[in-house]
Amino acid sequence: MSSTDKPDVIIFMTDEERAIPPYETPEVLEWRDKALTGRNWFRDNGVSFNRHYTGSLACVPSRPTLFTGQFPDVHGVTQTDGLGKDAYDTRMRWLPPREVPTLGHWFRAAGYDTHYDGKWHISHADLIDESTGQPLATNTSDGTIIQDAVEQYLEVNPLNEYGFSGWVGPEPHGGLLGNSGIIRDPLIADRTVNWLEDRYRRRNQGDSDAVKPFLLVVSFVNPHDIVLLPLYMRRPENNPYFPCDLDPPEIPIPPTRYEDLSSKPAAQVAYKHSYYSGYGIQRAVQRIYENNEQEYRNLYYRMHLEVDNPLDMVRKAVTDDTSREKIIFRTSDHGDLLGAHGGLHQKWFNLYDESTRVPFEIVKYGNEEPRRGVIESVPTSHVDLIPTALALAGLDQQALEKQLAPEFTEFHPLPGKDLSPLLEDPNAEEFRNRAVYFMTRDNMLEGDTLASAMARGLGQAEKPPRPLKIQVLPHVSTNFEGIVVNITSNEVPEITNSIWKITRAHDDPETWTIPNSANLSSSGPMGETYRTDSIPDQWELYDLTNDPIESLNLWNEPKVKEVFNYMKQRLNQERLYSLPKRNNPWPYAKRKPPEAQLAGKTPPALARGLRALLRKVGMHPEDTQKLNIDMIGKRALIVCTNAARLGNGKPTGVFASEMTVPYYIWTDAGMEVDLASPLGGVIPVDPQSYRPVIRTTHDDRALGDALLQKKLSESLSIEDVDVDN
Numbered sequence: 001m002s003s004t005d006k007p008d009v010i011i012f013m014t015d016e017e018r019a020i021p022p023y024e025t026p027e028v029l030e031w032r033d034k035a036l037t038g039r040n041w042f043r044d045n046g047v048s049f050n051r052h053y054t055g056s057l058a059c060v061p062s063r064p065t066l067f068t069g070q071f072p073d074v075h076g077v078t079q080t081d082g083l084g085k086d087a088y089d090t091r092m093r094w095l096p097p098r099e100v101p102t103l104g105h106w107f108r109a110a111g112y113d114t115h116y117d118g119k120w121h122i123s124h125a126d127l128i129d130e131s132t133g134q135p136l137a138t139n140t141s142d143g144t145i146i147q148d149a150v151e152q153y154l155e156v157n158p159l160n161e162y163g164f165s166g167w168v169g170p171e172p173h174g175g176l177l178g179n180s181g182i183i184r185d186p187l188i189a190d191r192t193v194n195w196l197e198d199r200y201r202r203r204n205q206g207d208s209d210a211v212k213p214f215l216l217v218v219s220f221v222n223p224h225d226i227v228l229l230p231l232y233m234r235r236p237e238n239n240p241y242f243p244c245d246l247d248p249p250e251i252p253i254p255p256t257r258y259e260d261l262s263s264k265p266a267a268q269v270a271y272k273h274s275y276y277s278g279y280g281i282q283r284a285v286q287r288i289y290e291n292n293e294q295e296y297r298n299l300y301y302r303m304h305l306e307v308d309n310p311l312d313m314v315r316k317a318v319t320d321d322t323s324r325e326k327i328i329f330r331t332s333d334h335g336d337l338l339g340a341h342g343g344l345h346q347k348w349f350n351l352y353d354e355s356t357r358v359p360f361e362i363v364k365y366g367n368e369e370p371r372r373g374v375i376e377s378v379p380t381s382h383v384d385l386i387p388t389a390l391a392l393a394g395l396d397q398q399a400l401e402k403q404l405a406p407e408f409t410e411f412h413p414l415p416g417k418d419l420s421p422l423l424e425d426p427n428a429e430e431f432r433n434r435a436v437y438f439m440t441r442d443n444m445l446e447g448d449t450l451a452s453a454m455a456r457g458l459g460q461a462e463k464p465p466r467p468l469k470i471q472v473l474p475h476v477s478t479n480f481e482g483i484v485v486n487i488t489s490n491e492v493p494e495i496t497n498s499i500w501k502i503t504r505a506h507d508d509p510e511t512w513t514i515p516n517s518a519n520l521s522s523s524g525p526m527g528e529t530y531r532t533d534s535i536p537d538q539w540e541l542y543d544l545t546n547d548p549i550e551s552l553n554l555w556n557e558p559k560v561k562e563v564f565n566y567m568k569q570r571l572n573q574e575r576l577y578s579l580p581k582r583n584n585p586w587p588y589a590k591r592k593p594p595e596a597q598l599a600g601k602t603p604p605a606l607a608r609g610l611r612a613l614l615r616k617v618g619m620h621p622e623d624t625q626k627l628n629i630d631m632i633g634k635r636a637l638i639v640c641t642n643a644a645r646l647g648n649g650k651p652t653g654v655f656a657s658e659m660t661v662p663y664y665i666w667t668d669a670g671m672e673v674d675l676a677s678p679l680g681g682v683i684p685v686d687p688q689s690y691r692p693v694i695r696t697t698h699d700d701r702a703l704g705d706a707l708l709q710k711k712l713s714e715s716l717s718i719e720d721v722d723v724d725n
Contacts, residue, residue, distance in 0.1 A: 006213040007325040007366070009107065009393055010318050011385075012042075013217065014307055015059070015119055015181070015224035016347075018335025019050065019357040022548040027249045028301070035246040035305050038312030039359075042330045045370045046363030047423055051499065053356050053484060054334045055382040057440040058347045059224075060094075062333040062382070064122045068100045069386040069414045071439055073579045075100045076410075076586045077122065078441040078511075082173070082227075083278030084470055085447035086456075087124045090592045092447075094123045097161040099410040103386055104163020107215040109403050110395045115195060116164035118188040118219030119172050125158040126170040135170035139187055141177040164217070166195065172221045175231055175453065181221030182240050182306055189310035192218045196317040203323050213324070213393075218314050223303030226336060227346060229296055230279045233288045246305055251297035254340035254354075256551050261342040263553045265480075265505035265538040270473040271349040272342060277471040278445055280454030293339060300338055325366035327392045329385065332358040341550070348444050349473065351482045351503045351540075352550055356438055362423065364392065371423050377499060378426070379484040381436040383416035383578075391418040415578045433491060437574040439481040441511055446472050448592050450523055463596040474522040477507035477535040483574050484544070485567065492562050498545035502555075502567035505538040513591045517672050518707050520591065530707040532714070541567060587633070590670070598701050607692035614693070632670035638662060639718065642679040656689040660698035663708065680717030 020032075033040065042048075055065035060080040061072045072078045077095050081087050087094075102122075104114040126135035138149040150168050159167040168191065172184040195216075202210035225241075232239035261269040276285035289296065318326055337344040337354045347355040360380060364371055390397045397414075405411040415437075421428040449456075450472070455464035482503035487495045512519035518530040539555040541564050554560050603611070640654045659675070666673050677683050689695060690703065702708050 004211055004213075004324075006110075006112070006395075007327045007393055008213050008318075009112070009215045009327045009389055010329070011103075011215075011217045011389075012311060012315065012328070012330040013118070013219040014311070014332045015219070015221050016226060016334065016336050017223055017304065017332035017359060018338075018354050019052070019359055021254075021340075021354060023252070023255050025252055028251060031248050031301075035248070036308050038308040038315065039304075039330070041312065041315060042328070042361040042363055045365065045372065046328070046361045047371055047373050047375060049360040049362075049375045049378070049380045049419070049422075051376065051378060051484070052331070052358060052360035052380045053382070053436050053438055054332075054358050055438050056442075057334050057351075057355055057438075058442050058444065059121055059333055061440060061442055063120070064095045064100075064102075066331070066333065066382040066385055067102045067104075067122060068095070069103075069383045069416050070100055070410075070412060071383070071415070071437070071578055072441060073439070074410065074412055074582060076582070080442050080444050082444070083453055084443075084445040084450075087126075089447045090589045091443075093586070095162070097123075098408055101404050101408050101411065102163040103217075103389065104159075104215065105404060105408075106163075106386060106390060106395075106400055107393075108163055109400050110390075110393070111212065113209075113212050113214040114164045115166040115214060116159055116217045116219070117166060117168065117192045117195070118184075118217070119221055119224075120159065120167060120169075120219065121171055121173065123159075123162060125167065127152060127156060127158065137170060137178060138168055139178055139183065141183065143178075143183045143187060145187065175228060175457075177238070177240065180228065180240070181223070181225045181303065185220045185222055185307050185310040188218065188220060189313045192216070192314050193317045196314070196321070200321045200323060215389075216318075220307050220310060222307035223300055223336070225303050225306075226296075226300045226338075229292070229299065230285050230288050232299070233292050233295070241299060241302055241306070244305075248298055248301035248305070250294060251301055253293070253297075254338065255549050256340045257343060259340075259342040259551060264341075264540060265349075265476075265503075267349040267473055267476040267478055267480075267505055268341065268344060270476045272344055274445055274471045274473050275345055275348075277469070278452055280452045281467050282471065289339075289343075289345065297338055300336065319365055322366070325364070327389065328363040328365055329389070330359060330361045330363075331382070331385075334358060348440075348442060349478060349480065351438060351440070351480050351501070353501075353544070353548070362388070362392070362419070364423070373426060375422050375426050377486055377497075378422060378431045379434055379436040379486065379499070380419055381416060381438070383414070384419050385416070387414055387416050387418040388420055391420045409584060410582055412580045433486060433488065435483045435485040435570050435574050437481070437483050437571075437578045439479075439579075441479045441508070443473075443478045443511070445470050446513065446520060446591070449594055449597070462594045469523065472520055472523045474524065475531065475535075477505050477538070479506050479508050479511060480504070481506070481571070481575065482540075483567070483571050485570055487563065487566070492566050495563060498543055500563060500567060501540070501542045501544055501550070502564070502571055503540040504571065505540075507535040507537075509534060511588050514672065514707070515588045515590060517674075518710070527704075528706045530710055532710070539564075590672075598705075602700060603692035603695070610693045629669060631666065634671050636662075636666045636671050636673045637676055637721065637723070638673060639676050640683045640715065642677045642681070642683065654683060654685050654689075656685050656699045656702065657696045659683075659685070660702045660708075661696060664698045664701060674716055674721075675711045676716040676718050676721050678718055680715055680720065681713070683712045683715045685712065 056062045058080045064075045064077045068075045129136040153168045172179045276282045279285045335355045449461045450470045451461040451464040452468045455468035484501045509516045521531040522529040541555040542550045
């Protein structure tokens with residue numbers, strides 16, 4: 001197939017848009033038909049995949065999963081910036097260039113031009129305004145375009161190393177009105193329509209560059225603005241959504257709104273309470289949600305309406321052209337719980353359908369009558385996008401693999417499937433018992449500062465006051481994985497063609513706050529605490545055919561024991577298939593709180609003055625010199641005594657600075673430090689060494705360090721220490 005015969009490929013994306021849940025009322029469905037005409041075009045002219053799942057959660061892990069066709073354990077992007085982390089957080093992981101090829105790389109290798117406009121959120125691509133130190137804005141809060149800034153983005157071309165051109169930032173992310181969907185989506189649409197019209201005009205004039213086929217991704221923001229609900233409700237004058245004639249009807253309460261979460265993984269009930277602290281004062285934010293539940297649900301659907309016209313503008317610009325065939329996709333990065341399942345919000349710490357099941361539609365438009373229909377019972381996944389797009393464009397995936405593999409350090413076989421056979425035969429045999437895998441390790445609330453959005457807005461991120469400090473999910477495991485499978489009697493004799501989901505909530509020491517050593521398990525009013533023991537797996541099992549709202553967790557039901565065993569086995573198989581080992585492991589970083597939070601117990605001013613005087617004359621055991629060597633990945637052992645008193649009854653034990661000085665010098669250099677003693681257990685510290693004048697700044701830190709205090713009370717026994725030479 002020559003380049004002039006290849007179809008253009010266009011991908012439409014929205015953000016935070018879930019698939020239609022099974023409990024939408026006839027009134028809401030009627031409103032969709034009347035108001036969301038932009039979306040309805042895709043439904044009416046293509047094939048809808050009604051059991052389509054995002055490969056990961058939330059925003060940042062999901063998008064590289066879609067655009068690389070690999071899962072987070074392979075592409076490495078596991079965390080989302082926003083409430084708990086900023087873009088530069090130690091634990092934040094962006095997609096590195098030249099590791100895993102994106103959809104753009106695949107199509108560039110096939111001779112396509114590749115253009116991206118709208119939300120990216122895969123690498124940190126924003127340009128920085130030197131005058132402010134903030135991302136370079138390309139529009140004002142009222143939508144006025146700042147053309148000089150636009151030109152800077154086009155000149156730098158930040159996504160070029162990720163296989164795309166034409167991106168104009170900054171990311172439409174955060175609480176600024178100028179970055180909201182209601183402002184940015186029309187700008188994205190206008191810019192994309194202008195690009196398309198210019199492309200088609202030049203193509204019709206025979207321009208050799210424009211004749212080339214193109215891959216276009218247009219990525220809208222809404223209904224993601226729903227995450228700004230606390231801002232809109234607390235200050236109604238900041239809410240840019242005004243009543244209109246096409247407003248949705250009142251959206252009914254989800255049937256699982258008051259669900260008892262005691263039978264579900266503990267992370268869910270913990271998240272239910274911790275979520276609000278990401279915004280600010282926990283109880284105040286919780287009241288905003290609870291006092292505005294109807295407005296909350298209505299606003300989410302109104303945001304669907306707000307993005308529908310920009311979506312339709314670009315679609316019309318695409319289909320008005322008749323120069324060649326178009327392969328068109330529409331999807332979303334993830335969904336939104338919207339108060340379902342006991343009052344959970346957004347998309348973290350779960351794999352419920354409201355979060356993971358999203359729209360996915362394919363339209364073949366141009367040379368022949370469009371294929372129309374619905375795929376109801378075949379599970380499909382975001383990782384299917386690349387093989388499907390390549391196949392529908394008539395491209396040779398194997399040939400492209402050979403071309404791309406030498407160029408990327410983490411090139412692995414694509415785990416997804418080409419869905420094009422389903423366009424011809426919705427009952428294609430190869431999909432009969434298909435399982436789709438999904439996973440998330442997004443511990444959104446755990447960041448370096450634990451500063452809420454309000455604390456950061458007030459300039460108190462370095463040391464947020466206690467009411468404005470994030471409460472991490474206490475004492476729970478935060479990794480989730482699962483599969484959805486259509487089971488027949490061939491797999492489990494007592495089952496007749498029903499769709500099942502299994503979810504495993506599991507702990508993984510490699511992802512701990514201090515990897516393989518300790519995990520931050522609480523950050524509430526009593527301070528930070530850590531745990532060093534793993535939490536057992538917790539399970540969910542749902543019969544989606546008979547319980548589409550996922551209210552009955554059947555994992556421990558004797559009557560479906562065979563189903564549970566089968567699903568566990570399939571989960572293990574799908575994990576092995578979907579998660580090949582990286583060629584170059586990317587270990588998780590240790591959380592690094594700001595220096596201001598490491599001060600510990602500050603002694604009185606007089607004691608600090610005497611300390612400084614003693615240090616000046618060389619009589620104070622202070623060591624403030626940092627170890628300027630990269631020791632990340634190395635371990636150290638400090639051996640202390642178990643004896644607390646001498647034979648004459650005088651207190652002894654460890655002189656604090658003998659232990660704290662090397663401990664903090666080594667940990668600050670990136671090492672993992674263990675404490676050991678002859679007997680194990682409690683290491684006594686000489687109480688005299690903690691007196692304000694005598695102790696060091698390292699001792700100050702130790703008094704406020706819950707993890708070190710835990711290690712002092714649970715030291716290793718020397719006989720149990722295994723030193724690997």
